[in-house]
Amino acid sequence: MSDSGTDITPTEDAIMSRPSILISGASIAGPGLAFWLHRYGWQTTIVERGESLRSEGQNVDVRGAGREVARRMGIEDDIRDAGTGERGTQFLDADGAVVASFPAGAAGADGPTDELEILRGELARILVEHTSTDTEYLFGTHITAVEDLGDGVDVTFAGGEQRRFDLVVLAEGMRSRTRALIFGDQVRIRPLGLYTAWFTVPRIDTDTAWARWFNTTGGRAILIRPDNLGTTRAAMSFLSPPRGYEDMDRDQQRRVLRTVFHGVGWQAPRLLDELADTDFYFEAIGQVTAPRWSTGRIALLGDAAYAPSPITGMGTSLALVGAYVLAGQLAAGGSHHDAFASYERIMRPYVDQAQKLPPGVPRIANPKSRIGLKIFHTGLRFAAGPIGSRIGGLAGTLFSPPADKIDLPQYSS
Structure with a gap:
């Protein structure tokens, strides 16, 4: 494989004869696929539907096979340099006192903070910077119609522009609207009974370099984390069956959060006060399952195909690995049908492992009763202690996804 600095300067005729691909989505999987292709x-x-690259987003992990792909891309040091600086995760009791601490360690260590911890927006920025000179970016528009003609795909964009591509890949989010145009209701989102709101707040003196996780009764939790941009990232989560909160407008969602977290101590009053002045993302946590990841000349990639949920910490690694495998199979020769089939054959076991949640998750990390909280905290103390750290146990159950369980193919360029 050539190194990341290889200079490729094709002739105009060569450019015209090169296969073309449209990728919808400029987050992680999309630019990752463009990099390799x-x-x-x-x-x-x-x-990309957004007017510009989206800089918002919370901490993401680059673990296991995802880290190996980043290394092959030559961006591992870039990710480390743009890391959040998070020292680890502390779990707090009702008074805000530390129950258990899990320091950041080497990749694969038992803990919720990985060695390569970076904001989603920062990772997207790195990927776009490494592809912007070679990839055409169309911001502020989106696909409104797709027609697979057998020998190419005609795409209509918002505004009416039409173009033809050899292939189309949808690398959008869990609730991809473009996916619905093509795959209809074949793709399912399995709800996990948890709602989470993510947002950014001003940093204050009591914020530290540690992520701090606070639980209270009713299946409610608050997580605040440091970033490398001078602010603090926050998440407020609560157990609930599906109620359609994710489809409400922002003001309605604010009212839901204020109702659910009314009377909760620690940082809840601060965060609820900040809701009026911050953009936030409110989501019903779930996993995407699809019977197939392609149809004709169109394929799904990343969260649009197999979102594992933020609970697993595996979304970013699946996006990077999926992009690497799909690009490699497309470049290996043969038909796109064979490439899509091989991509799915290689990735399916890895995705299935990543989506397999331990028994009781997410309820186990969001206890509803005082007794449940006591049991949870007791387990955390044990897991963080010298015996628990040696044998894994609860920490391994909660925080160690199967990040390495795929044999990455070697592709040559």
Whole structure:
């Protein structure tokens, strides 16, 4: 495989003869796919609904096989340099006192903070910077119609522009609207009974370099984490069956959060006060399952195909690994049908492992009763202690996803 600095300067005729691909989504999976396909000689175009690259987002982990892909891309040091600086995660009791601490360690260590911890927006920025000179980016528009003609795909964008591509890949989010145009209701979102709101707040003197996780009764939890941009990232979660909160407008969602977290101590009053002045993302946590990841000349990638949920910590690694495998199979020769089939054959076991949640998750980390909280905290103390750290136990159950359980193919460019 050539290194990341290889200079490829094709002739105009060569450019015209190169296969073309449209990728919808400029987060992690989309630019990751463009990175590899350009190296393999493809013409790459990315369309993104947002007017510009989205800088918001919470901490993500680059674990196991995802880290190996980042190393092969030559961006591992970039990710480390842009890391959040998070020292680890502390779990707190009702008074805000530390129950258990899990320091950040080497990749694969038992703990919720990985060695390569970075904001989603920062990782997207790195990937776009490494692809922007070779990939066409179309911001502020989206796909409104797709027609697979057998020998190519005609795409219509918002505003009416039409273009043809050899292939189309949807690398959008869990609730991809474009996916619904093509796959209809074949793709399912399995709810996990948890709602989470993520947002950014001003940093204050009591915020530390540790992520701090606070639980209270009713299945409610608050997580605040440091970032490398001078602010603090927050998440407020609560157990609930599906109630459609994710489809409400922002003001309605604010009222839900204020009702659910009314009277909760620790940082809840501060965060609820900040809701009026911050953008936030409110989601019903779930997992995407699809009977197939492609149809004709169109394929799904990343969360649009197999979102594992933020609970697993595996979304970013699945996006990077999936992009690497899909690009490699497309570049290996043969038909796109064979490439899509091989991509799915290689990735399915890895995805299935990543989506397999330990028994009781997410309820086990969001106890409803005082007795449940006491049991949870007792387990955390044991897991963080010298015996628990040696044998894994609860920490391994909660925080160690199967990040390495895939044999990454070697592709040459």
